[in-house]
Amino acid sequence: MNNGGATIDRRLSEAEIAEILEDASHYTQKSGASIEALKIVQKHRGWVSDESLKQIADLLDMSVDELDGVATFYNLIYRRPVGRNVILCCDSVSCWMLGADRVREKISERLGIGYGETTPDGEYTLLPIVCLGACDHAPVVMVGEDLYHDVDEARLDQMLNKGA
């Protein structure tokens, strides 16, 4: 994705294929591993391109359309390039009552992006998310795999400077 478009190998790597086949062994049908397979490729590449999708479908004995139907159903599978860090802003009711809208506005102001957008430097993508299961610390935001509690201005600084 954000490597200047230069050297990413379009073929799935041996490591990716091995991980996918290992996971497929947990299921009676290989297609059972479709979501994990998409996540494995996404872990390595940041998102799932059409080329990757075709190769995963071949590995799992699925049609491309069937797998794309799966990929586009789940909001944590990215079929378009995303930033190195995806910011997931909880907008469910407990966070909303405690100022989630304001948090989202602040993030948008700081980064110059709205929902579904990526910063020009490829660092951040901003997305809404349902309840992250930490309502006693609302509002919460997840950046990459890190969950931030009780998000206020100070927390925002900490959150957004970490990856930079």
Next chain:
Amino acid sequence: MQTPLTKNIKPGRDFATLADYRATGGYEGLRKAVTSMESLQVQQVVKDSELRGRGGAGFPTGLKWSFVPMGENAPATKYFVVNADEMEPGTFKDRVLMEEDPHQLVEGIIIGSYAIRATSAYIFLRGEYHLSAERLAAAISEAYDQGYLGKNILDSDYSLDLYLHTSAGRYICGEETALLNSLEGKRANPRAKPPFPQISGLWGKPTIVNNVETVCNLPHILYYGLDWYHGLGRGKDKGTKLFGASGRVKRPGIWELPMGTPIREILEEHAGGMQDGYRLRGFLPGGVSTDFMLPEHLDVPMDFEAIAAHGSRMGTGTMIILDDRTCPVEFVLNVERFFSRESCGWCTPCRDGLPWVVAILEDLIQGKGRPGDLDLLHHQTRMMGPGNTFCALAPGAMEPLQSALKYFRDDFEKYLRRPVLAEAG
């Protein structure tokens, strides 16, 4: 007061390791079950415990299990699946159990699997719970090393493999048949019932799906026995429950308390009452798909039937507090937007009805409401009510709306009375 589910969760300790877990009787319930009891005996104990599902619906766990074919003529392959797709807004209990005492869940899974003679078990974990995934994966691996999983568990004739599946989003995955489709690698649309999963579930095989907190009860029921378990509750329901509160209370959090603990005690003693400057307007007792209750209901015990008698459901038992400075109509709009976004789109009332409800509420709040809107909203609550949709998502979505229309009618009408309305429409 006993807190079996959270006794290993201690301040200043990251999480309970295998050694910590075993130090308080961990894996002894499993040992007792697989070395001295038949599977059907385990089922009977759980049935007699009167444990009810903690995922929201409150279905009796032993009864759910009893529909799984057992004995020599039963299918050779059966599955035990844990619903760890915690995504009901306002709910934050299963995450704590998984992060802080992962072995408790693993032991519960093995006991539940043994009870129905499952051949494989899966944990269906929501994708955002990274720390839970890490700790559960480590706990599973340790359980294999200790002979609690794999071939001939604790030298018995019972064998089981347990896999961790991390999901990729969508609230609908928490619906049990949608979850099974998702676990099969498909879109998470719900399935028609019957057949029920106990007969034809994952890949058409008999399957049990139980919630994390439900499963965490099993080791204790097996180890400490029925008399002990029946002594835990304060009301009609048995055992303890993780209750919680979020919103404008002084100390939002979760607490393991006896079933039947009065709501007032949870809100006032444990959550510390309302924040200064805020008054209690109402609350959803257990997630966004439960009906509002009012301050006049504070003395109702948190028991499945007691809450139902007041027109709501205990749901997940984690309450969302509506304060007097939050507009109930905007609150409901937030909730309906959530449901509308999370509808899987499979059946028409839900796919088309929920965005319609959102549009009506948005118009209302923006001063573009029309006479008859409230009747239309009320009509929607019936059109998307139980029996008219493929699964429980839309009926759940209608619960806060229908109760808000009943209890906070003035707040809705206030928007219609605005002078700007004369020109709107």
